[in-house]
Amino acid sequence: MNNRLILAFFLFLFIQFNLLGQEYAVERIPVELKSRATAVVRHESINMDMRNETNIVESVTRAITILNKAGESHAELLLFYDKSKSIKEVKGAVYNEFGIQTNKFNLKDFKDYSATGQVSMYDDVRVKHYQPSTLVYPYTIVYSYEIKHSQNLFIPYWRPNYYSDLAIEKSSYQFQCQPQQVLRIKAENIPSEAKVETTDKSKIYIWTATNLSARKDEPFSPIKYTEEICVKVVPENFKYYKKGGQVNDWKQFGKWVYDDLLKDKKDLPQAAKNNVRDIIKDIESPKAKAKALYEYMQRKTRYISIQVGIGGLEPFPASYVERLGYGDCKALVNYMQALLDEADIPSYYCIVEAGNAKKSLDTEFANAVDGNHIILCIPFEGDTTWLECTSQKQPFGFLGDFTDDRLVLACTEEGGKVLRTPKYNWAQNQQIRNAALQVQPDGTVTGQIKTTFSGAQFDNHFSNIFKNPVDQNKTLKEYYDVDNIYFNKVNYEISDADGPVVVEELDINIKSYVVKSGNNIIIHPNIFNISRTIPESRNRKNQLYINRGYTDVDELTFELSEEIKGKIMPVHKVLESPMGAYRLAIKQEDNRIHFYRKLEIKEGLYASEDYQKYFDFMKEVSASDKGKYNLPLAVNE
Incomplete structure (x- = not known):
């Protein structure tokens, strides 16, 4: 009999243990929420309790399952505090794939940093930071914290589906205030209207969102996700560091x-x-x-x-x-x-x-x-x-x-x-490059390059002006990204006639750039500005958005040390699309090869179906940029 009681008791404990562990077991996440997700919010509760204008308590409880290394940033916990914001309580735990607790933490496990680099004027602005050290995926981090605010001007927004790689099982946002307090509220794309509870002592608004899937990131999408859920709450009357306002x-x-x-x-x-x-x-x-x-x-x-x-x-x-x-x-x-x-x-x-x-x-x-x-x-x-x-x-x-x-x-x-603020359009955002280059008998290319940067492209190489010569050369090798390139002379000037312009003048040496094959030389004339293709985006939902346009012009002349046999066929290519234009011209004059390239990309918002046109355009631009030419040399027969 006693053995049966003991067995029953341990069986009961086993069942209870498994029931508790199952709450955060990864297998309990709906399959559809794992698609495209690097992490899943199992549950989230954000409660803003505005007891008065100088006493607002923010209480947050959150459980997030990190599915793989790409979702690691969602486990990070950063809590800022200053003289208007104090952290009252933090506690949490980490669970493995099966929902079994493997670690727990509280405020003493956080690292504490100055948010401003330990400068005396701002020493009271600090941040508490915690990052789990778990290296085995998936795992779940569960935490809660409470922050007391002494001002009610900064009320955090609720944006549960802000991150594209984060799926949501359940998220709720609650705002509580005194019944006489007037609020301005803006709610966008909410799944359902707020539930409002009013008593003689309080007024409570509750918004809830459930089963929000992660979504595919589409390149060149508008800045704001059109279906983003967002709730903004602002009290009409507020206090900010003892200063009132409406x-x-x-x-x-x-x-x-x-x-x-x-x-x-x-x-x-x-x-x-x-x-x-x-x-x-x-x-x-x-x-x-x-x-x-x-x-x-x-x-x-x-x-x-x-x-x-x-x-x-x-x-x-x-x-x-x-x-x-x-x-x-x-x-x-x-x-x-x-x-x-x-x-x-x-x-x-x-x-x-x-x-x-x-x-x-x-x-x-x-x-x-x-x-x-x-x-x-x-x-x-x-x-x-x-x-x-x-x-x-x-x-x-x-x-x-x-x-x-x-x-x-x-x-x-x-x-x-x-x-x-001022707009710098595609025609103003210029990078104009001219180069006079000589091709030596061993294939080395030497010569001078002059590049001007203006508009939004002014900043392209601006920071390099203020570096020492060693660091300038190191950075230029990163900018130009050509094997065996060396910079024998570097000079910068800033002019400001019609808006600021950076002028960069370089003497270069590129060892063995031109390859000799028998009685031919092989040359890639576009040395410095090869466009990449853009990612494909099939079954696209979002509009195409180009945040900032530009105009690039590259005009290079190659003087060959050896005579070319006959004449090479001139190249003249023009590509047009709603998002821009491309022009490529290559011609021979005696022992000189002239290369001209112009790419214009126009900023703006375009229809989703236009993305394929942009993809095709950039694909052809990239292929044209990579063109190489096999030139026969004149030889004594």
């Missing part, structure tokens, strides 16, 4: 930023004001004055990288930057504004979503989450000028592809103004 649109938000965060920050010391007057005393034009002050700011300051949302919205005063000589984008723009104010030159502090992808602010929904960078706008009459204040090298009035062609918010005394 925001219903961008005009109000920009006015609040100007009045409450910027107005008293341009406190230049008298010595700095005297410097401004000395710098501009002999300059007549307001734009020339602004240029001189910008270059002064570049020499005097250095940039500390920290995103707006992490470091807050409020800049440090101009006096701090004057004294310390550094700052983040907010502090440097504010400092530059202070210099301009002293010269009676008006300017706008502008919030922008920076990055290579052209992301604009949501014009229909004013909020503090949009925007990760600050730039400066100087509204000269008929000649609006934009400044990137975080670079010590960037030419005056040039933004480049980090903040070009997107809607930004200018914070002015009259209120917020939505402006668009």
Whole structure:
């Protein structure tokens, strides 16, 4: 009898153990959710409890199964904190493929870093980081954390299907506030309307999404996934570091930023004001004055990288930057504004979503989450000028592809103004290369190359200007990517007649580039600019999007040391497509071979069915770029 009881007891424990383990067993994931997924969210619960304007508790519980190494980034946990955000609790565990716990962790297992590189002005901005050390896939990480916010201006968005390689079993987002609190809510592509529960003490909104499959990444897709689920919540009345405000649109938000965060920050010391007057005393034009002050700011300051949302919205005063000589984008723009104010030159502090992808602010929904960078706008009459204040090298009035062609918010005394930054189109984004080359008897190619870079291509080789000769040569070998290439002379100049242009002049030597085969030589005339094909995209759903167009021209002349027999057939090829054009011309004049290539790619949004046209176009361009020519040599018979 006792043996039976003991057996029953252990059987019960075994069953319970297996039932618990089954919750995170990988075999329980629906097969359709594993397709194309590198990781699967088993369950996710995000709860924002706004008890009042200075006491918001964010509670998150999440279980993610990492299917393979490609999904490893989804297991990473980064928790930022500062004087407005404190981490109250973190705990978690790791489970193997069968749902059996193999490890657990809490806050003491996290690494703690400065978010700004240990610079004193920003020492309170830090990040907690945890990454499981599991090397066997698949596995599941389960964690929960609680963060207390002392401001309610930055409310995180809910975007459950933001990542294309992440499938979702279940995700929920809950926002709770007092019943009298007025909220502005924007919900896009939600599977169902929010469930709203109201009592005399609270109002709760709950959004839920289930069984969202991972999706195939389609190359050259629009920046924003058209079916992305997104919920944005912004309280109409807010508190931010003890400063209250009310925001219903961008005009109000920009006015609040100007009045409450910027107005008293341009406190230049008298010595700095005297410097401004000395710098501009002999300059007549307001734009020339602004240029001189910008270059002064570049020499005097250095940039500390920290995103707006992490470091807050409020800049440090101009006096701090004057004294310390550094700052983040907010502090440097504010400092530059202070210099301009002293010269009676008006300017706008502008919030922008920076990055290579052209992301604009949501014009229909004013909020503090949009925007990760600050730039400066100087509204000269008929000649609006934009400044990137975080670079010590960037030419005056040039933004480049980090903040070009997107809607930004200018914070002015009259209120917020939505402006668009300059666009550099395909015709302006030029790389123009000319080369005079000599082919030696042993096949070595020597000669001079001159390349100009302008528009969004200005930055292509710009950073190389400021490197030492050894590093310049090393980087040029990466840029040009030709076997056995050497650079005997390197020279750079920057001109600024009609917009900034980098001019690169090189003396090169390419050993054994031209191959001799019997009484023939084999030459690939397109040495420096061979286009690649683009990926195929069958059964495409998304439109074709080309983020930034360009124009490349390569004109090379080869002078041969040996005479060619007869005349080679000239080549003249023209390819046209809605997305661009390609022209290739090769001809012989005595012992000279002239090579001309021009490729134009036009930015824009095209129909999904046009992708095949673009694929076919680039495939033929790539094949033409790789063309080689077998030239017979004249020999004594």
